[in-house]
Amino acid sequence: MEITLTLNGKKLTRSVEADTILLDFLRNxxxxxxKRGCDTTNCGLCTVFMDDMPVLSCGLLVARAAGHKITTMEGLQKEAAEFGAFIADQGAEQCGFCNPGMIMNALALMHENPEPTEEEIKEFLAGNLCRCSGYEGQLRGIQNFIAWKKAQAQA
Known part of the structure; x- marks a missing residue:
């Protein structure tokens, strides 16, 4: 089957098998x-934006993404790098495997709610698996990033 979608700002038309999942398509x-983590939509490692909303690409057929805008971290380099520095500053990127999914979900949260409470941050990131840390570093990194963005806006 042939699909057309917009990937990181570039319109693509590709021939795909009907059972191709979005994760495999994106990596190709x-x-x-x-990243591929669980293949069961439980770990958050495969998070991408579809029409600016986070989705788990391991549980979505690429055919369902046809006609939509898909954004990966490659399409958000500046914003992801800014935010990633705050995670690194807290020592919360030990192995780095969870970082792309964590960053994508944190950015989605901040786009949706620029001033979330600690509980809202925890709730939004609940589906992200990190085996190296206790999530406190990520939480502090997100809070510090939000404070930095707020200070920038006021300056």
């Missing part, structure tokens, strides 16, 4: 930030 297109 060179989007290596999208």
């Amino acid at each position: 297109e060179g989007c290596y930030s999208v």
Whole structure:
């Protein structure tokens, strides 16, 4: 089957098998930030944006993404790098495997709610698996990033 979608701002038309999942399609297109973790939509490692909303690409057929805008971390380099520095500053990127999914979900949260409470941050990130840390570093990194963005806006 042939599909057309917009990937990181570039319109693509590709021939795909009907059972191709979005995760595999994206990795075949060179989007290596999208990670395979559980294949059951439980770990958050494969998070991408579809029409600016986070989705788990391991549980979505690429055919369902046809006609939509898909954004991976490769399409958000500046924003992801800014935010990633705050995670690194807290020592919360020990192995780095969870970082792309964590960053994508944190950015989605901040786009949706620029001033979330600690509980809202925890709730939004509940589906992200990190085996190295206790999530406190990520939480502090998100809070520090939000404070930094707020200070920038006021300056």
